[in-house]
Amino acid sequence: MASRTRHYLNSIYSSLKYTASFAVWIPAVILFTDNVYSLERVTGRSMSPNFCPDPTRKDYIIARHWNATKELRRGEVVMFRSPTDPSRQVVKRIIGLEGDLIRTRHPYPQEITVVPRGQLWVEGDEAFHSLDSNTYGPIPIALVTGRVTHIVYPLDRMQRVDDNEGLARRGALVRKREQHGKVGVYGL
Amino acid sequence: MASLLHRQLRILPLTFLWTHLFWTKCYSVGDTLGASMLPTINVSGDWIVISKFHSRGRGIIVGDLVSYAHPIDGPDVNVVKRVIGLEGDFVVKDPSDGSGDMLQVPKGHIWTTGDNLPHSLDSRIYGPVPMALVRGKVIAKGLPWGWIKNPFTEEVNQ
Numbered sequence: 001m002a003s004r005t006r007h008y009l010n011s012i013y014s015s016l017k018y019t020a021s022f023a024v025w026i027p028a029v030i031l032f033t034d035n036v037y038s039l040e041r042v043t044g045r046s047m048s049p050n051f052c053p054d055p056t057r058k059d060y061i062i063a064r065h066w067n068a069t070k071e072l073r074r075g076e077v078v079m080f081r082s083p084t085d086p087s088r089q090v091v092k093r094i095i096g097l098e099g100d101l102i103r104t105r106h107p108y109p110q111e112i113t114v115v116p117r118g119q120l121w122v123e124g125d126e127a128f129h130s131l132d133s134n135t136y137g138p139i140p141i142a143l144v145t146g147r148v149t150h151i152v153y154p155l156d157r158m159q160r161v162d163d164n165e166g167l168a169r170r171g172a173l174v175r176k177r178e179q180h181g182k183v184g185v186y187g188l
Numbered sequence: 189m190a191s192l193l194h195r196q197l198r199i200l201p202l203t204f205l206w207t208h209l210f211w212t213k214c215y216s217v218g219d220t221l222g223a224s225m226l227p228t229i230n231v232s233g234d235w236i237v238i239s240k241f242h243s244r245g246r247g248i249i250v251g252d253l254v255s256y257a258h259p260i261d262g263p264d265v266n267v268v269k270r271v272i273g274l275e276g277d278f279v280v281k282d283p284s285d286g287s288g289d290m291l292q293v294p295k296g297h298i299w300t301t302g303d304n305l306p307h308s309l310d311s312r313i314y315g316p317v318p319m320a321l322v323r324g325k326v327i328a329k330g331l332p333w334g335w336i337k338n339p340f341t342e343e344v345n346q
Contacts, residue, residue, distance in 0.1 A: 082296065082320065086244040086322075140257075140318065142257035143321065144263075
């Protein structure tokens, strides 16, 4: 009887040890998904037809977190923490960089606005189902957590995601920032 | 013998990884510079302990000291300021200009100022700060050691 109990305890111990030998590497996984690449799920209509053309299905994408906030370009699809809900991350396309003159859409108070220093103007591709800079204004670059590089699932739309200025809302970008022009801080 | 060596070699990367996890998700230590938080934090030479359990503004209340990435100068600049208002609160835009203009802090944002109003660049300049920029809550300072207390909920004797 005693030997059987010991046998059970031994097998539990060895299986725990086996699990632990994998569990000790969990920080490596977190380090990788936070700072290098991660797999993310996209829902909602704001980026259709380029992401989630069918609103009932979800898209899976690869986001690159390495140098996420460095050398951002117009037309790039980025992932950032929502300024209105810090627990959510959203995917949008960059329309304007700092100093650019933007023609805004309905909910925004001014018709024409300049993107302040250190901020971005982001919009969804589907203008009428998107909560974007037209609602909450330009976003700080520090909110950006990654760039979207690939769509991996569904398999029939598996592709690389390139920056494409042509997919931006027509007439949104009125004028690019002048070379070497100074950009102000337009706070209050 | 070989497996013992193997185990010894594994300790190095594991120590690094677990320390990194602790540093990014639990607590971190950093230095500060500038006069904006006088008299709570000194102009230079003070160290602060940041609790990452409050990152993205989780569980932050009015009166807490938070560290956040700068909304204008970018992600490489971190600042420490005191929370004056949470989302939905009404705050005075600038107490020093005498106008008394107020505004409501938008959803998901906080209003912050330094403790030393004349020498602080804060929400009065760049507006409400998205909570997602908050890296953590400042819970203590070092050299000389002292807990950072919330003047609204704890007794501060300085």
